[in-house]
Amino acid sequence: MTTRSIYVVDDDQSIRAALQSLLSTRPNLMIFGFRSGDEFLAHVDEHAPGCILLDYEMPGLNGLEVLRQISKLPRKFGVIILTGQGATSVAVQAWKLGALDFLEKPCDPATLLQVVENTFQTIEQDHRAALLAERARSAIEGLSAREKDVLTGLVEGRANKVIAHELGISPRTVEIYRANMMQKLDVRSLSEALRVAFAAGLMPAD
Template sequence: MNARNLFIVDDDDVVRASLQSLMSVRSGLSIRSFRSGDAFLAELPMLDPGCILLDLHMPGASGLDVLKTLARQGEKHVAIILTGQGDVIRAVQAMKAGASDFLEKPCDHLSLLAAVDHAFEQLRQSTAENDRIRAAQDKLASLSSRELDVLKGLIDGRSNKIIAYDLDISPRTVEIYRAKLMEKLGVKSLSEALRIAFAGGLIPNPD
């Protein structure tokens, strides 16, 4: 099993050491610490996906600044914000900016472990969903323009005859294109093809 990456970003040396000591009891964790938001952001492009224990108040780039940068990077990291006691307003701002959870310092160790486990599960689900989307997009990209036209006709609920009329080809040719696109998508039914079309963004989600 690959190690799960945990990044601790806090300007307080004692807090960083305490968090690292506490989280080291969990097997399978690869832990790295950063003494500032700026130090973390400097290495962010090279870091693997993982969970971040992120202090809210730091000199230079604050926790909110880090969250804003993470939002532009996609869903590679899940952040848990660490706040001072009673700093609920800023914690809410952090949640709106994309934080998974927030904990007041000093952190209850059981609450911290539970929050980290939840963050890793969020990351796992997000990664699996992104993989599914990319796989669907790759399959759709393998279709020829004519096969894609036929698929769009099927998505619109048109019969082979109507699709043939719209594309100015014979119904038999539509059947051939349909068989080819099903083969390329690796599906045996129209419902499976539609699921790939949805996942790949060919069918827009309703507002």
């Protein structure tokens, strides 16, 4: 199992210690504590991707201000905001800034552990999707201009004859480009080729 990183950002030492103690019951979890959002952000580029338990009320930058800074970075953190009871407006703002969840203190331990697990699953799904998109874009960059034209036509739902007419080439030539394109993308069917295209961000024209 891969080691995961979690960051507990809370100015209350007793709460921070309690959260770290609870989280230490989970396997393969590296836990890091921070007394303020400013302290966490000071070395944010050095932190491994992971989950952040982020207190809202802290001296210096509050939780939403920290979240606003994190939202400007490449996506590598999943943030759970922790607040006092009844802070609905904070929850709404947190969602808008990209928080994955929101918990009121004091948190039920089982609920907190489940929310943390859900957050890690979301982070890992996002990471896999990003890797897939990067590989798809790289594969498509390896196509010739004509092969890309044929792929674009297929993405937009056109038949070989229609693509041939639009490109001013014969249907047989389209078939050759299509076969070469599929070989370079390492796919065996049109559906697999379309899956690569969509992963790379090639969407049908309106």
